[in-house]
Amino acid sequence: MKRLDVDLGDRSYPIYIGRGLIRQPELWAGHIPGQQVCVVSNETIAPLYLESVLAGLSDKSVCRAILPDGESYKTLATLSGIYDALLEAGHGRGTTLLALGGGVVGDMCGFAAASYQRGVDFIQMPTTLLSMVDSSVGGKTGVNHPLGKNMIGAFHQPKCVVADLALLDTLPAREYAAGLAEVVKYGLISDAPFFEWLEDNLDALLAREEAALTEAVYRSCVNKAQVVAEDEREGGRRAILNLGHTxxxxxxxxxxxxxxxHGEAVAAGMVLALNLSRRLGWIDSDIEARGRRLLERAELPVAPPDSMDVDQFLLLMGRDKKVVEGQLRLVLLQGLGEAVVSSEAPVEAIVATLREAGIKG
Amino acid sequence: MKRLDVDLGDRSYPIYIGRGLIRQPELWAGHIPGQQVCVVSNETIAPLYLESVLAGLSDKSVCRAILPDGESYKTLATLSGIYDALLEAGHGRGTTLLALGGGVVGDMCGFAAASYQRGVDFIQMPTTLLSMVDSSVGGKTGVNHPLGKNMIGAFHQPKCVVADLALLDTLPAREYAAGLAEVVKYGLISDAPFFEWLEDNLDALLAREEAALTEAVYRSCVNKAQVVAEDEREGGRRAILNLGHTxxxxxxxxxxxxxxxHGEAVAAGMVLALNLSRRLGWIDSDIEARGRRLLERAELPVAPPDSMDVDQFLLLMGRDKKVVEGQLRLVLLQGLGEAVVSSEAPVEAIVATLREAGIKG
Structure with a gap:
């Protein structure tokens, strides 16, 4: 078991990484100060792991909110069901929410915790690689709106994160690969040695070998935690975590x-960002090719869907939160492991990048 | 014009109190850093004052969300309409929300600001006495849930509060009286000299005389700001602001x-709290009588509705946020201007107080 501490002053918290951790409540139950716990999970995960978690909570008063599975349910309406469960069970401000699921469950449970009675504690138990290395670290919580992703939410830090690698045994290959996209991202934006380690160890990672997996999750979390600690509320540098996300x-x-x-879209997006960075003369074509190759080896898409056209792309990018007063800011690379947030890319260069990737218009 | 600064470190903000302030944008428009503003108001207030506010925003890109009027619309569904307006107008993270209305508008606009793109700025322009002296100060925001009031929300401080006393000219007498309930509260919980000032000046206040009104709003805000500054997130002492609220x-x-x-319910609730405090031997019957008399003079109800019974009362009180792990905590007085939060009141004493107030069961 590896432990990493995210340093955020009085909101600091530990991340535990290892196999079998949900069955070790001595590790995490101490982060629950009160008697009431609400486990938030979904219909896919609950049958697999809910009983193991509940076994560690036998001395608590527990309610549960089991949500439908999928990003399309990451809405205010589904969120409302968590409040219903809490209120029907009479949970007060001393309750602790426990997110058992992937990024959708974690984001919704986190926002429910941020907003229930103006804020209660919560714990993250991510069940996907993506949520272990990304969404469960850093305190971003929220739901989608029909006009944009994650448009409603809050910054709310968990009390701890329990990344039990055994839970990845049941993760479908496609979702596992989507998680690898964010792992590769950390190498690209801030950790060139890790990128090289990934080039050497991707086969072991794809085989889900424990040692490689532990290292990949740990180093991803180290990179994310470092960026988050520098800029908790995304005033500036934290935005580099959004490489490929716009x-x-x-x-x-x-x-x-x-x-x-999400990870698939980010993979294709990162390839576009690499191309744009190379087009601006900020990285050479070797780095662009290595990034693309690593994502391909991870069985990820490296081009956007050809059903989209340029105008649609630009319109949807303009709605992204990274737009500051009409100015499109993008995360780009100035070298391997050296991401910057920039509004210097001219729209002509963005269009050229989209066209080279097969987008019409 | 009087100015009061609420001291909350880097979340500090000014409260401006005086007549005609919404027509003086030089006072408040400087608190809007960006180009985008969303004015949130309701169908009653917008026809009266929206144009005056918009006149001060002529150099900004403005959208608006006009909500239906009333506490029954303080819901997630109505809140959703604010997000819709923001997203349809393409507002980014640099937008500023402006709440023009009473407590319902302020609470919803504040929570929309707390949660839109994980937090944007907002300004309070309260249009009722209640919101001037209470809800617009202190950063509590939120919406109701069918199972409880203000169960969903956040702490989010405004950039400034503009309390324009001219807006009270159109406030119905019943709502004005409801605001006076919270004014009287400050005297009871933390400011005995202010309570005595109110006994001497209530007639001038009821006549809405400017000098008396300025003083009453200013001293109410001073008292509230002081309590909030000591305990921004209601860990302890801030709860005394809830006298009569459970x-x-x-x-x-x-x-x-x-x-x-709300103010009517709080008035009746404060009379119950006074009675319970006297029953515990913490205040003498003279203070109980003076509190009750002042509320009566302010044309407020001093007894709960006789349609309620004891069991219903206790059940609904148990759902209140002030319940910590099953223990009912109440705000009670140990003297005039000396409120405490206590779980010492035995249920038998609460029942006796309810029965004395005419509640059956």
């Missing part, structure tokens, strides 16, 4: 939430 | 939100 959100919105997995 | 919330829930005005 392009990716456009893809997700165009195709309908859940058609492309 | 009883009051039970009344509001039982009668249906909006049947009793």
């Amino acid at each position: 392009f990716g959100h456009a893809i997700e919105t165009a195709e309908g939430y859940g058609t492309w997995l | 009883f009051g919330h039970a009344i509001e829930t039982a009668e249906g939100y909006g049947t009793w005005l």
Whole structure:
């Protein structure tokens, strides 16, 4: 078991990484100060792991909110069901919410915790690779709106994160690959040695070998935690975590939430960002090719869907949160492991990048 | 014009109190850093004052969300309409929300600001006495749930509060009286000299005389700001602001939100709290009588509705946020201007107080 501490002053918290951790309540139950716990999970995960978690909570008063599975349910209406469960069970401000699921469950449970009675504690138990390395670290919580992803939410830090690698045994290959997209991202934006480690160890990772997996999750979380600690509320540098995300959100919105997995859209988006960075002369074509190759080896899409056209792409990118007063800011690379947030890319260069990727218009 | 600064470190903000302030944008428009503003108001207030506010925003890109009027619309569904307006107008994270209305508009606009794109700025322009002296100060925001009032929300401080006393000219007498309930509250919980000032000046206040009104709003805000500065997130002492509110919330829930005005329910609730405090031997009957008399003079109800029974009261009080792990905590007085939060009142004493107030069961 590895432990990593996210340093956020009085909101600091530990991340535990290892196999079998949900069956070790001595590790995490101490982060529950009160007698009331609400486990939030979904219909896919609950049958697999809920009983193991509940066994560790036998001395607590527990209610549960089991949500439908999928990004299309990441809405205010589904969120409302968590409040219903809490209020029907009479949970007070001393309750602790426990998110047992992937990013959708974690984001919704986190926002429910941020907003229930103006804020209660919560714990993250991510069940996907993506949520272990990304959404469960950093305190971003929220739900989608028909006009944009994650448009409603809050910054709310968990009390701890329990990344039980045994839970990945049941994760479908496609979702596992989607998680690898974010792992590769950390190498690209801030950790060139990790990128090289990934080039050397991707086969072991694809085989889900425990040692490689532990290292990949740990180093991803180290990179994310470091960026988050520097800029908790995304005033500036934290935005580099969004490499490929502005392009990716456009893809997700165009195709309908859940058609492309988030990590898949980010993978295709990162390839676009690499191309744009090379087009601006900021990285050479070797780095662009290595990034693309690593994502391909991870069985991820490296081009956007050809059903989209340029105008649609630009419109959807303009709705992204990274737009500051009409100015499109993108995360780009100035070298391997050196991401910057920039509004210097001219729209002509963005269009050229989209066209080279096969987008019409 | 009087100015009061609420001291909350980097979340500090000014409250401006005086007549005609919404027509003086030089006072408040400087608190809007960006180009985008969303004015949130309701169908009663917008026809009266929206144009005056918009006149001060002529150099901004403005959208608006005009909500239906009333506590019964303080819901997630109505809140959703604010997000719709923001997203349809393409507002980014640099937008500023402006709440023009009473407590319902302020609470919803504040929570929309707390949660839109994980938090944007907002300004309070309260249009009722209640919201000037209470809900617009202190950063509590939120919406109701069918099972409880203000169960969903956040702490989110405004950038400034503009309390334009001219807006009270159109306030119905019943709502004005409801605001006076919270004014009297400050005297009871933390400011005995202010309570005595109110005994001497209530007639001038009821006549809405400017000098008396300025003083009453200013001293109410001073008292509230002081308590909030000591305990921004209601870990302890801030709860004294809830004198009469646990009883009051039970009344509001039982009668249906909006049947009793919040201030009316709080007035009846404070009389119950005074009675309970006297029953515990903490205050003498003279203070109880003076509190009750002042509320009566302010044309406020001093007894709960006789349609309620004891069991219903206790059940609804148990749902209140002030319940910590099953223990009912109440705000009680240990003297004039000396409120405490206590779980010492035995249920038998609460029942006796309810029965003395005419509640059956």
